[in-house]
Amino acid sequence: MDSLIFLFLVQDGATNGAIYALLGLALVLVFAVTRVIFIPQGEFVAYGALTYALLATGRVPGTVWLLPAMGLAAFAIEMIGKGSRMSGREIATDAATHIGLPVVVVGATFALADKSASALTNVLLTLAMIMPLGPYLYRIAFQPVADSTVLTLFTTAIGVHLAMTGLGLAMFGAEGLRAGPLTDARMEIGPLMLTGQNIAVYVATVALIAGLWVFFEKSLYGKALRATAVNRVGARLVGIRTSLSGGLAFGLAAAIGAASGILIVPMTTVYYDSGFIIGLKGFVAAIIGALASYPGTALAALFVGVVEAFASFYASNLKEVIVFMLIVPVLVWRSLGAVHDDEEE
């Protein structure tokens, strides 16, 4: 292999790896806070990608109706569960976040969806449509079983994944979509040509990771999320509602998923069920990072991306196999080193 191909593969791998890093971080975050192994992470990628691609052609995506539907369902569950014990102010806040917000987003989408809308408008609309799905989903599917075992939560996550894939087919159809690049800028570094999209991926990844760092280190809610992950009972005792932390973690995961989708849809055709495989690669990175280490996960994700790039060059039929095989030595090594931690007592 000559050095140019080598560089191309590394660059390709780094771009994909950056996306896997974002998804891996979201998985670690969700697991740390809620103990959910978040299989449907990839669905948010597909939803984000397809929503953005449709908006870019001036059409109104089906996700715009999913938002009020899920908001209403979450609100209904909340009211049936403990509406009678809530104060008027709490009910008003709940109605605003579950019904008011979707109504605003639906209105904005119909007002702004247009072929001539700027890429930024479409990005913001996509995030506004997808991000609230995270907390609603948590309220509907996971909060009712929040205290059960990791296995039950995992099974729930698989159910949610299947449901969301089905909804994706209903909303977007079986056809794949692709969008134009976020920017037409180009940059040459030696023999390598970086497209604007490559640069957007790197910039967005670094910005999101930096943003997450600031959120977790500096803000009260970020600290509350970490506290919930570190010690659930302690968090409850200082008055942090664990359901709030769960919703927040799911909101961040949905936003990260949607952002990843927006970043990849100009580079590859995305189908309603494309998210699963992409999410699983983030999952490989998260596992290598032991579902606990954020920097470990980010590094592992870059590694996964690069391995994938080389695998698709040398043995494209076995590309996925090689990537998922990465998990095996890690698991063997961990099973040798780890003291058995029986969480399911």
Place this chain on the structure above:
Amino acid sequence: MTALLDIENVFVRYGQVNAVRSLSLHVEPGEIVTVIGANGAGKSTLLNAAMGLLHADGGLRFDGADISSWGIERRVESGLCLVPEKRELFGAMSVADNLILGGFRVEPTERTRILASVYERFPRLAERRKQLAATLSGGERQMLAMGRALMSKPRLLMLDEPSLGLAPRIVADIFDIVRKLREAGVSILLVEQNARAALNVADRAYVMELGEVILSGGAQQLASDPRVAASYLGLH
């Protein structure tokens, strides 16, 4: 005057087992009340139920309001706070972050003010503010747990075995702090196996056995009760 905490005829069950049976207890504003009893008497269960970590049947009132259906966060907001036996600190976070989170339900400006007063009360915590909570010594952990609790502006502080596992000199410090907190207007409900120290600091006391209160009265009076002396204070 209404009692600050009024527990009336409360039952707490773990499955078929009644961990607390028909228990009544109250804490007046400004009082230090202690609950003593052997391991497994239901003391911790009682505190956990009052805090809302466990479900309880019966009357549970705080400052006149029926709190039995309230979530923990609402109880915290109204001034009820528990320092549990296991401390339940955020080990992987700094001392400062532990304290800040203690004031999660407090206004930001107020939080800064209370944080300064907690550092004043526990200079040791100020020295170690950047250290991870998990790296603290036992006594420092207990101080951090109490400091974190104070960050929520409690009106009633419930302390579960604050002296457990600590060296005698540090135990004396902790009880000294308990006295000072009362002077600062915080009422205290103290659960202890170290009955002598607890009766020394308390105004009134309850003795629990197998989930029930078997004796109650003034702390001094109970300390001189032969039954208490024989069972809980040991022979000298």
